[in-house]
Amino acid sequence: MLAQPLPDLDAWSRYLTSQPIPVLSATAEELELLAEVEARHGTVDAHLINEAIGDDPLMTLRVFSHAMRHRTDRQVTDVDTVTAAVVLMGIGPFFQAFLPLPALDEHLQACPHAITEIHRRIRRSWCAARLVTEFALLHADSHASALQKAALLHGHAEILLWCHAPALAQTLLERRAQDPQREAASLEEEVLNVALVPLEHRLARDWGLPSTLLRLTDPDDQRSQVLLQPQRRLLMLAVTLAERLDLEGPTAAPTLDELEELSMLLTLSTSSVQRLIDNTLA
Numbered sequence: 470m471l472a473q474p475l476p477d478l479d480a481w482s483r484y485l486t487s488q489p490i491p492v493l494s495a496t497a498e499e500l501e502l503l504a505e506v507e508a509r510h511g512t513v514d515a516h517l518i519n520e521a522i523g524d525d526p527l528m529t530l531r532v533f534s535h536a537m538r539h540r541t542d543r544q545v546t547d548v549d550t551v552t553a554a555v556v557l558m559g560i561g562p563f564f565q566a567f568l569p570l571p572a573l574d575e576h577l578q579a580c581p582h583a584i585t586e587i588h589r590r591i592r593r594s595w596c597a598a599r600l601v602t603e604f605a606l607l608h609a610d611s612h613a614s615a616l617q618k619a620a621l622l623h624g625h626a627e628i629l630l631w632c633h634a635p636a637l638a639q640t641l642l643e644r645r646a647q648d649p650q651r652e653a654a655s656l657e658e659e660v661l662n663v664a665l666v667p668l669e670h671r672l673a674r675d676w677g678l679p680s681t682l683l684r685l686t687d688p689d690d691q692r693s694q695v696l697l698q699p700q701r702r703l704l705m706l707a708v709t710l711a712e713r714l715d716l717e718g719p720t721a722a723p724t725l726d727e728l729e730e731l732s733m734l735l736t737l738s739t740s741s742v743q744r745l746i747d748n749t750l751a
Contacts, residue, residue, distance in 0.1 A: 470580075471634035474662045481663050482671045485626075488633050491576035492528040493591075496521065497569075504564045515555035518563060522551055524595050526621050526628065527573070530676065535566060537677025549679035550614060576632065583635035586642070590628050593715045594621050596750065601707035603749045605700070607735050612700050615681040622682065623708050626669035630661075637661060699734050706731060710746065 475481045499521035507513040522528045529551060536554040548554045555563050577583045597620040605613035631638040641660045648656065654664035670687050684693040685701055694701065706727055713721045723731070723746065728739040735742060 470636070472636050474637060474660065476662055478663050478668060478671055481661070481668055482675050485629050485633065485668075485672060486534075486675050488629075489571050490527050490531050490534075490629070491571040491573040491632055492531065493525045494572040494574045496523070496525040496528045497572045500564075500568065500570060504568055507560055507564065513560055515552045515560070518555050518560070519550075519552040524591075524598065524621060526591060526594055526625055528570075529618065529621065530625060530678075531567065533678050534676040549681055550618075573632070577635065580635045583631045583638065586638065587628055587631045589715065590624055590631075593711045594623060596714060597621075597623060597704075597707045597711035599749050600710055600746065601704050603745060604703045604707060604731070604735060607737070607745070608699065608703065610700060610703075612681065612685070612697070615679070615685060616700060616704055618679075619682050619685045619704055620707055620711075622673075622678070623686070623704075624669070626665045626672055629672075630665075702730065703734060714750070 471484065475484055500518070503513050503517060503521055522532065532551050532554050533548070536548045536557065539558075548557055558566065573587065574584060577587075598617050601620045602613060602617045605616045610616065627638070630641075637660060641657060644656050644660055645653075654666065657664045666688065670683075670689075673683055673686070684690055684697055685704055687693065706723075709727070710721075710723055713723075723743070725739075728742050731737075731742045732739045735745075737745070
């Protein structure tokens with residue numbers, strides 16, 4: 470485990486991309502069972518594997534990064550779904566490449582608090598993914614699947630920090646509590662020598678996440694800020710609402726400005742937007 474901050478963005482990216490990514494224990498167990506079914510009956514397909522991976526952002530990162538590292542010269546388009554990545558690999562090679570999987574609970578058995586914090590952040594990602602999926606479907610958006618994955622993977626740099634540098638992640642958590650009004654990036658740079666947003670985008674590029682996901686999330690992509698403006702706003706509003714619900718509990722609500730912006734983007738009344746959010750999170 471890393472106990473001291475690394476000097477810069479390059480060092481952090483090299484370190485985190487070189488570490489094994491642990492996955493949720495339920496994911497590891499589901500995939501082990503599917504591997505047994507495939508060995509005995511040969512009846513597992515890519516859709517069953519996708520369902521087993523489900524909403525596990527850590528396993529999703531593993532699949533996308535593996536697909537990028539092993540893409541062939543003939544593959545000219547991105548693999549932008551887990552199902553497509555498995556189809557490209559083949560069922561047998563998929564299990565050979567990934568099993569056995571490092572389970573999060575085993576990886577961090579000496580740091581139970583880190584496990585709790587990771588699960589909290591993953592629940593936040595699930596909430597954001599549910600919200601943005603509903604927003605995108607109402608928006609009749611062809612990017613609905615990519616938006617769902619972008620929300621699921623949002624915050625993966627901090628999750629990996631808890632995986633591989635839990636002492637530093639704990640220090641950052643305590644500093645945030647001590648100085649809640651201070652800008653997040655400033656605190657992160659003080660504790661880690663890097664802010665988490667640029668680190669997350671650097672990791673996404675280094676792992677080769679699908680280009681659609683990069684365009685939806687990269688703050689420096691000026692062209693996508695124009696072409697994908699409504700999608701990017703729907704994503705960030707979903708993330709903001711999920712974070713507020715995590716921090717404030719079930720009584721948290723969108724602000725009037727957020728409701729009005731969602732109303733404009735989704736062409737719904739503000740009361741209809743509020744009902745949509747309530748029903749999605751019920």
